[in-house]
Amino acid sequence: MRIMRLFIGCWLFLLILGQAWAGVLTKAELARRFPAPIVVGDKETDLPVWPLFRQNATATELVGYVFESVDLAPIPGFSGVPVNLLIAIDPKGSFLDVSVLSQHEPVFLDGLGEAPLFQFVKQYQGLSLKQNIAIDARKKRAPDATHADIDGVSKATASVRIINQSVLASALKVSRKKLGFAQGRDPDQIARIRMDVFEKLSAAQMLKQGLIQHVRLSNKDVETLFAGSPGAGLDVEATRAPDGVFIDLYLAYVSVPTVGRNLLTERSWNKLRNRLDEGDHAILVMSRGRYSVLGDDFVRGTVPDRLLLKQDGLPIDMRDLNLELRLSEETALPTENIAVFRIISQAGLDAASPLAFSLPITRNKGIVYPERIARNVDFSFRLPADFYSAPQGDDATWRGTWKNRKAELLTLLAGLALLAGALAWQKRLVREGRQFTWFRRLFLVFTSAFIGYYAQGQLSIVNITGVIQALLAGRSLGFFLFDPMTVILWAFVLLSLFIWGRGTFCGWLCPFGALQEFTGKLGQWLRLPQWKIKPRLDGRLKWIKYGLLAAILGSSMFSSQITDKLVELEPFKTAITLNFVRAWPFVAYAVGLLLLSSVSYKFFCRYLCPFGAALALLGRFRLFNWIPRRKECGTPCQTCRHRCEYHAIAPSGKVDYGECFQCMDCVVIYASDEKCAPLMLEIKRARTIPIVRATAEESSNAA
Template identity: 40%
Template sequence: MTVILRLFALLVLLLGSQARAEVLDREALGAFVRPPMSIGEPGGDNGVWELLNSGGALAGYVFETEPMAPIPGFSGAPINLFVALDLEGRFIDVKLISHNEPIFVSGLGEGPFRAFLEQYRGLSISQPMVVGTPYGGAGAGSALVYLDGVTKATASVRIAHESLLAATREVARERMQGVASAPPASPDPAYEETLVWDDLVAQGIASRKLVTNAEIDAAFQGTLWASDDAEAQADPEGVYLDLWVVDIGPPSIRAAVLSEETGDRLARLLQMSPHEEPILVIDAGRHGLVSDDFVRNTAPDRLTASQDGLPVALRDADITVDLREGVPQGTAMILRTDRRLGFDPSRPWTLDVDAVREHGMFQPEIGRVTLTTEHATPDRFFLREGEVKPLSPAVEALRSRAWDLAVLGMLLGAVLLLVGPLMHQVARKGWLAPVRLAVLAVVLGFVGWWGQGQLSIVTVLGALRTGADGGSFAFLLYDPFSLLVWGVTILGFVLWGRGLFCGWLCPFGALQEFAHHLGRALRLPQWEPSALWDRRLKGIKYVLLAGLVATVFISPDHVDKAAEVEPFKTAITTFFVRDWFYVVYAGVWLGLGMVLFKGFCRYVCPLGAVMAIGGLLRGRDWIARRAECGSPCQLCKVRCRYGAIKAAGRIDYSECFQCLDCVQILDDPKQCVPRILEARGSRSIPQRKAA
């Protein structure tokens, strides 16, 4: 019965399709427009409409984001937003139309999401915007606009942010400035030209912006900050900014300015991210390009760029720069931007440099003037092909969780080592319990409550829906922390089956195990179903999985409610801060876990069913067995709290949680009955590998 249910679930996972939502009509979209404004004529078939003021004149445009930027969220469905944009490119309003983000459906509620979207009102599409907070004081004097994210939902709001910007840029290009949305140029890898620095300067390939101390003083003249730069006043003829800008995407230009070692590092980066356009900036003056609080691999806090009046997202490439002889020396950085968002390196673009002064000793007031330079690289270095595609902010997500990912990587490596090469040492009597409980405590605290790395059936169902829709799986990159856990879990399928995640890496599983130990400490009576009922109850999780998969295709709007069969969101994601009935449901399972060992994990967990199906990839029977296992010795079977050992001694790896209890028994000459008999001289006991 169980095998049939698992195969059925696997079959359903591979089949099915789901239609995308239709574009809203005038009446439906008009419900989001605030009077006295109204909707005018349609602007095409992609859901863009004219926005009229009270006098019937064109005031801007309204549209929904999904038709132009269908970036999948964690449920597999895009986040659809209503946007009202004025003729100057400022956001009049941004509202939520629809979404299926699990954290907002029934976790935090939609309130924080709607509050996040309110931050866009009054902002301009020409302003560079970043979700998050600046490091240290890096935000002071910066042209970047920082949008406060939502705790526990940063990845979801980043998806919404990128959807909004991608759709808005398309509307701004086509409706407001007449800029063609043709594919941008990309460097021609086959084009070769021998160049040196003097050639770049003579041909305008390297552009320069020179500002003296006297000129920067003049720019601040008449302001509060006019006398706040003693160095400029002491040396008026000195150089404040001596800025060189070079697009080093084309290989010939790159070879003329970078050392061979730096060029190789950049080439490796571009091989991994072929859509990035690298730009070299050098300041031979005293400006320094960025503030003292700048953090590598983030957006430069005092450099911004634009093209056709729209912002160009810049980010530090985090490459140490060595320049060729003859190239001006100074503060050098390689910045990068993504051509898929519309940046065309063959057309003129503008780099803005913020000159910042502070007035006052305590909580100084920040003053800023902008120094501007234009740059363009000749067409001969580029090709024009491909399509403009919206960028998923994977790099931003990786940057924001760099330290968490580093710690998680070490933890996962340690777990793989403990249950792999060191398995028999860990399974020694006196070692297994403390090591296991220590790992589970870290998994619960760091991976679960801190890192929000609790894997969920919601991700599986979202990936299923995305695959059925033929959509992009890029939404998985928005949560690199969980993605790393998924990666190690899938590796565990091949090496051990489902046990690596269910037994060692699941935060709710760890919480269930601690509930069991608390029940034992309180001397609560322990209940265990009979072998027959144990087998029957284990089939429930496959039935639930099949029902959830069917819901994806039959009633997709109810998937998130159906997925609440998992108490993970309540116990781990929101730390029990939810409506009372969700808390009671999670509490019932933890209470039951005090008398029934990991009852939810063994019998109900639909994610566990997915893990068992994934465990079919297991390539070996990793638990050694002896000829006497099962007949006459039944000790491992009796001690196995998961019921994963058959009467004949065979291991059912689909139910094995890799607790290592049977490994401990097998290795212990004082517990393993065949070894005890062997030690007494009764017989010679052969060992077998088959489980």
């Protein structure tokens, strides 16, 4: 308890002295990075940016602005320290340069190395804030005015999302303030479609209310567009039949329930809803005539080039859902050409703002190298206010990460619920020793395979040092929200600490701990000689992890560089996050600990793990002594003590919950009438008929 108070006191003292992070660049350093003919101006007073100029004859023209992301969007990474980026944008909102000034992301320090990070940020050069920048695009396309796909970094998905958020958030702040961008809205501060509103309407009524947009172009209308240009008179059919229908187009905001449920059959509406995530939008396109939005060479599932969408001047990406939908019989709308386009929630489409559509029409003149002449037919429509809700409060873009990992999170929650139920009703769990053994084995497989390798949910001392460094710098802890697995696991572990102690995580939910348990059991099965550590030495070795914890926490308050080195005492990043794909010293260390566990059961967990030490200290606030004990435990029975491979039971029979890993072997013994000596003796006594000396009267009566 004294150790815990000491740590808390140190943290509070240094929190008072902590100062916020700030940029590190100077004008001289920027001049070195942006040499002549570029001239670096003085730092602005209203915003921490430096203007960049170029002398053009007698005029001085603005080239752009350069700034540090930590000054404008200090979003902490997983070490608790923000990645600091140098960002330069031109007056049109295009990225001139993005480079890394400093970073403390664990995965890029001695793990993957910094090269993948440098390669990742280099992709922003030449891209524009007017483009929808997507990470980890499955089918990478050449960038255009609407979108740009950039490659992510394997094993660092959450980190690059945080970096991307830092780049865009800081650049948009500068663009709003200095460049007058109206489209730089927060994608979560937008109106949302009200899914609880439905009104029975006919197609005519929806057209009148603006829920369906109708555009009809005759051949004559299109010919008028090209009048006076090289494209005039090239369409022979239009000349021959000027009143003929070029395109009769209907656009419907079909993700609005009032529109979708009235236009589509019930089966088609349900099919559409199953293809849309929360916050997505869908536009139904119906047309007839000579010209189709899809075109003869259109590939299903791609972005159309004959129908474009913008909002506040910002291009919005629409993608074909490749979904066959049936209109209800009452609609009387064209069914010759039907397609539905999806707009993902991350695009930031505001349901309250007008949707500006463009219908490009192209004519070719010439045969060998034809000249392309294009004209646009622009139209828009706005969703009535009854069908959307205004934005409420401040929000953050981490929500998209949670939505994208919904299946993983539900799986994790199901696993945690199963574990909590099993531990809460431990009497049923340990009733059959063999069944308990298999339950534990299967759950540890779930922990290592799903939580560890698949979902990358290994909790670590880095989580704690990240919190400390963020609080010292006065920053938010919102960076955790970019990793929902960590948030949910921490919530469960903190709750379990106050109920059962540190053992719930260390014994059930630590992926590396599960690997150690498997190697330990394998070593026993192979009958490898086991290193039996004497109790006195065991007691001394257990203090090592507290010393390592103190060193790491102390360094996190003064030097993040030292902390980056010390946290490598944990093999979690090597074994779980990077799957042993790392420099050989780190791999040798992690593999060595696993091999050591095969002859000394979970050696690292018991003696070296600083994270386990932190949980042990927090577990001292445990509410229950949940391991059942009998008065004979320790006096005279020593069965559980000798069977405990963690040496967590004293000769007196008292359980040291700070060293208990909740393997529940002693609970199984307690409930077994074949293993628990006091219980076996109690049963034996109950079955024995006592012999009592007969009295003289009883003897005479018997005679």
